[in-house]
Amino acid sequence: MRDIITDRLNKIEDLEQRKMLKNIMQGIFTNLMDYEENMFKSLEERVFSEIENKEKKYDIYITSCHKNKVDPVEEFLHPIFEEDIEDKKYDIKEILQKLKNREKVKLFTIFMNCSYITIKGLTDNERSYEGKLITDKGIYKIEIKLEQNKKYMKKIEKLYDIFQRNSLSWRTINNPYANKFFDVTLIKCQGITEEEEIKEISLNLEEYEKYKKIDIVPLWNIEELNLKSSGFPVPAIDKVNFEHILSLKRLGACNGYLVDTEEEVRYIKRTEEELTIVSPKEKAGSWKVLKIVQPQLEQIRKGEYKLASNSRIDGFINRFSQKQASIIRTRGEINRIVNSFEVSKDFELAVIEIEDKKEAELTYDMNYFIADDIRVGNSKKIMKLKFTTYLKDSPIIYDLVSFLVSEIQLYFPEYKCEGELI
Known part of the structure; x- marks a missing residue:
């Protein structure tokens, strides 16, 4: 309105009339507009304050970094397990005793920086790999296997129970790194003696070697x-x-x-x-x-691995929908739920299809621990959610889609929700 008035005044050629009219407008209409704007702003603040966004205080942020880059005095991000940043020590006597008793010998944990499709191939494959164990007295060939480390998934499962005990609604935790950690398990080592001291362990994962990362630690807030x-x-x-x-x-x-x-x-x-x-x-x-811990803008750092969160975009519609017990079962509502998360800026929900047949899954349920005791999984139809994205080469692309699909699954338990990239 101010711009319109200024434009109209500038078009008046008679300077005396322009000056007179300008004084009138500044004396009456400008004050009236200021009053109107303040009242609208006051009404808006009142509406928003009545629907407080308490959910924002429980946003979970997760990333990963090398353990040497973990800042022990940082207030925002902390290791999920403190022991992850400790140096690994090996007891050669204990290792040999476990091998003798045919027990599992966990050497260390590695991070596989690859997509869910590759991770699925690793977990389905029980093959072994060769490596070297270097001691103070020699070099020995070893045989190892990779076993998926599920302690980070179990930590999230425990967090779900804590949310329930605190009477807080659950939101899917966007952890695209939880399923990418693998324990290196020793299954064969010959010639080594109890008197030796382990200096270094190396392994060759063949076609998976390029994805291998050592000493990576997951962090959350x-x-x-x-x-x-x-x-x-x-x-x-x-x-x-x-x-x-x-x-x-x-x-x-x-x-x-x-x-x-x-x-x-x-x-x-x-x-x-x-x-x-x-x-x-x-x-x-x-x-x-x-x-x-909810971050300040200066605390959100950009590292080698993307900072993921389950944070929603703050807005009146999202706040209001959280207060409603009923769910509007429409395509528009599914779009609203997907677009309510900050991670959705990298994706666009293009197609929603209901199918009878089950195909090879490209996504997974991040809320697998929430049981549905009423509906039998085999009898559910498939709700296929097809997304487009520019993050084609990201190793966590299918994990981010799995997060969005898992959240939709909470709203539509009568379907088996699956995601796909097109």
Whole structure:
């Protein structure tokens, strides 16, 4: 409106009339427009404040890096397992004893920087590979096998249980790296003695050698804390349980907090500066809390491996839909769900088809641990979601599609959702 008024005033050729009209407009209409804009802004803020985006505090960010590049004082990203950054030590006596007893001997873990299709070929293949074990006294040929390391998948499964105990809705964790870690298992080694000391281990994965990465560590924005109760437990309203109050003031109100405990907990409530745990536990003590650190712009670094997240694009429609219990089962709603995630900027949902036949799967379910006890999997029709993308050569392309498809699967349990790139 201001631009329109300025344009019209500039078209007036009579300077006296232009000056007079300009004074009138600045004295009356400009103030009126300012008032109108402020009222619209106030109304918008009021609507948004009534539908608070509490989900944003529980966004999970995940990436990977070399263990030598892990910053121990960084506040944002932390190793999923702290022991991953420790140097590996080998006990030659223990290794020989396990080989003698035909037990598994895990040497170390490697990261395979390749697509899900290649990973699937590796897991389906039980072949062995050759390597070398170098000691202080000689070089020995060894035979090894690769076994998929599932501890990162199990960590996410445990996180799902923690979300349930904290009465929070679950969003699929976008972890495109969890299935790319493999344990190097020793199955044969001859000639080595207990008196020797292992200096180095090398292996040749043949056609998979180009994907092999050593000492890669997955990181996420979850920090494990032990917080002590503030003061003494206060009897709850039911006069049976006790309220244990944990102060969050110095930890940051913008972050998410989850109580991870095996003890009996009735319920947990959260305010801006406090976390209240209602439990039969009478004595004050410490509680294990997961702090989900939400990043500032300067903390989001660009490394060798893409930073992935399950963060949604903040907007009124997305906030409003989270408050609704019913699901609108339309193609438009599926598009809205896909486009609500920040990762969707790299993809476009082109086609949705319902099929009867099952083909070779190019994606996988990231929520495999959520069981559907009502519907039998074999009786479900296939909902095929076909995407287009410019990330054709990315090794995590099928993992990112799997994330989007897994989230759609939560909304449409009556179908078996699968993804495809076209």
